Amino acid sequence: xxxxxxxISELPRHTGENVRVRGWTSHVRSSGKVAFIVMRDGxxxxxxVLVKNAVSPEAWTNFGRLTQETSIEVEGEVRADARxxxxxxxxxxxxxxxxxxxxxxxxQPKEHGIDFLLDNRHFWLRTPxxxxxxxxxHETEQAIRDFFxxxxxxxxxxxxxxxxxGERSGLFATEYFDEGTAYLAQTGQLYGxxxxxxxxxxxxxxxxxxxxxxxxxxxxxxxxxxxxxxxFNDSDDNMRLQEEFVSYIVGRVLERRxxxxxxxxxxxxxxxxxxxxxxxxxxxxxxxxxxSKGSAVTWGDDLGAEDEALLVEGHDRPVFIYxxxxxxxxxxxxxxxxxxxxxxxxxxxxxEGYGEIIGGxxxxxxxxxxxxxxxxxxxxxxxxxxxxxLRKYGTFVHSGFGLGLERTVGWICGxxxxxxxxxxxxxxxxxxx
RNA sequence: UCCCGAGUAGCUCAGGUGGUAGAGCAGGUGACUGUUAAUCACCGGGUCGGGGGUUCGAGUCCCUCCUCGGGAGCCA
Numbered sequence: 171x172x173x174x175x176x177x178i179s180e181l182p183r184h185t186g187e188n189v190r191v192r193g194w195t196s197h198v199r200s201s202g203k204v205a206f207i208v209m210r211d212g213x214x215x216x217x218x219v220l221v222k223n224a225v226s227p228e229a230w231t232n233f234g235r236l237t238q239e240t241s242i243e244v245e246g247e248v249r250a251d252a253r254x255x256x257x258x259x260x261x262x263x264x265x266x267x268x269x270x271x272x273x274x275x276x277x278q279p280k281e282h283g284i285d286f287l288l289d290n291r292h293f294w295l296r297t298p299x300x301x302x303x304x305x306x307x308h309e310t311e312q313a314i315r316d317f318f319x320x321x322x323x324x325x326x327x328x329x330x331x332x333x334x335x336g337e338r339s340g341l342f343a344t345e346y347f348d349e350g351t352a353y354l355a356q357t358g359q360l361y362g363x364x365x366x367x368x369x370x371x372x373x374x375x376x377x378x379x380x381x382x383x384x385x386x387x388x389x390x391x392x393x394x395x396x397x398x399x400x401x402f403n404d405s406d407d408n409m410r411l412q413e414e415f416v417s418y419i420v421g422r423v424l425e426r427r428x429x430x431x432x433x434x435x436x437x438x439x440x441x442x443x444x445x446x447x448x449x450x451x452x453x454x455x456x457x458x459x460x461x462s463k464g465s466a467v468t469w470g471d472d473l474g475a476e477d478e479a480l481l482v483e484g485h486d487r488p489v490f491i492y493x494x495x496x497x498x499x500x501x502x503x504x505x506x507x508x509x510x511x512x513x514x515x516x517x518x519x520x521x522e523g524y525g526e527i528i529g530g531x532x533x534x535x536x537x538x539x540x541x542x543x544x545x546x547x548x549x550x551x552x553x554x555x556x557x558x559x560l561r562k563y564g565t566f567v568h569s570g571f572g573l574g575l576e577r578t579v580g581w582i583c584g585x586x587x588x589x590x591x592x593x594x595x596x597x598x599x600x601x602x603x
Numbered sequence: 604u605c606c607c608g609a610g611u612a613g614c615u616c617a618g619g620u621g622g623u624a625g626a627g628c629a630g631g632u633g634a635c636u637g638u639u640a641a642u643c644a645c646c647g648g649g650u651c652g653g654g655g656g657u658u659c660g661a662g663u664c665c666c667u668c669c670u671c672g673g674g675a676g677c678c679a
């Protein structure tokens with residue numbers, strides 16, 4: 171009778187029993203007649219022990235063929251042992267090989283350069299640290315969906331292929347039958363606004379594309395963004411939603427992903443302080459603060475990365491900067507009735523130097539003002555007719571924001587580059603693997 | 604596009620003032636009955652990113668091109 175299969179995470183429940191485990195070898199060690207295999211099955215790490223005269227001759231021969239990342243099946247008795255990582259190990263009786271792994275497997279248990287690792291991303295994903303990041307990203311995405319589901323938001327999937335519409339920055343273009351050029355979406359927001367008039371509270375969540383030649387640790391050409399849009403929310407409501415949302419996400423990761431945060435050696439005290447309310451700094455005040463700190467900004471300038479760092483300095487949670495000058499922001503943002511030089515908007519800056527994770531605004535709901543802004547920006551009015559119609563037929567106060575998933579995950583994980591926050595990152599110079 | 608930095612063994616890197624290339628890890632062989640990125644001994648491994656120049660002689664100095672990384676701008 172053959173022993174039942176078990177996943178590594180379930181092994182403690184099978185102490186004293188014979189089981190079979192399938193997975194990949196990460197380390198192989200031998201000291202003569204005692205040998206060790208450290209293996210992985212996706213649920214955990216297991217140390218297995220082979221004693222030469224306690225295994226079959228075939229198993230001992232097979233051990234000699236093992237290399238890093240050989241896929242194998244082992245059978246043996248589960249036992250508690252303080253010397254094993256995790257406190258449990260498998261005393262092997264049988265060992266069979268599914269797939270050999272040639273000796274030139276590129277990723278070794280040692281330091282590698284970032285470029286080399288990205289070239290080998292398909293293997294890099296197998297390392298403990300990358301697995302921890304993947305699980306935290308997964309938890310973050312689930313938290314995002316639960317947050318909105320629990321608050322009666324409807325998920326609306328917006329198109330990825332669009333006609334020219336959205337932000338001003340770089341677009342990826344492709345030919346689209348007889349319709350001319352199609353562009354990969356930079357935002358689902360404008361479609362979200364249409365859906366908000368139908369469903370009240372909606373969000374979209376999907377990949378988004380920016381053809382900017384940005385070479386920084388905060389930029390990808392393809393990244394995931396979640397964009398809620400809420401009918402009858404003003405800019406204040408919008409910021410309240412943002413701080414609740416971000417706090418919820420961080421709380422969920424703290425609650426359910428302690429092991430992964432530990433693997434990443436993340437200082438969790440930095441995350442435990444993430445609770446509403448977040449500090450709010452008016453743009454004009456921000457300029458004054460920056461000037462007092464020696465910055466050269468003057469009123470009307472957009473804030474650079476250095477300025478943002480200065481503003482977040484000393485805060486233990488994300489900081490809102492709100493109501494920027496109109497010229498620094500997108501055409502669809504609503505003019506501030508109390509200061510028409512500015513628009514009702516906010517950026518949310520993450521602590522510890524991670525920068526902007528959210529951009530949000532109340533949308534311009536006045537048809538004529540929106541049309542004037544479209545013309546000022548030299549945008550093709552005909553492409554925006556349907557968007558303008560939303561202001562013509564039952565216009566409504568509404569607000570929303572976009573949260574960058576990889577930036578958020580990168581901040582929560584405490585990693586240096588957001589490339590690690592997505593399985594297969596796309597950057598200016600990287601289209602493969 | 605601009606400003607820095609880097610390209611030397613499969614990987615990570617070291618190579619004052621110019622004199623025909625080194626280490627660790629990985630790999631191979633052997634030893635070892637409790638290893639934790641095991642340890643020890645021995646062995647194999649290189650068009651020093653490309654091109655040009657100076658020089659008796661260039662990994663090293665000069666010019667140029669390429670590639671990559673970081674930052675700026677832009678943004679999530």
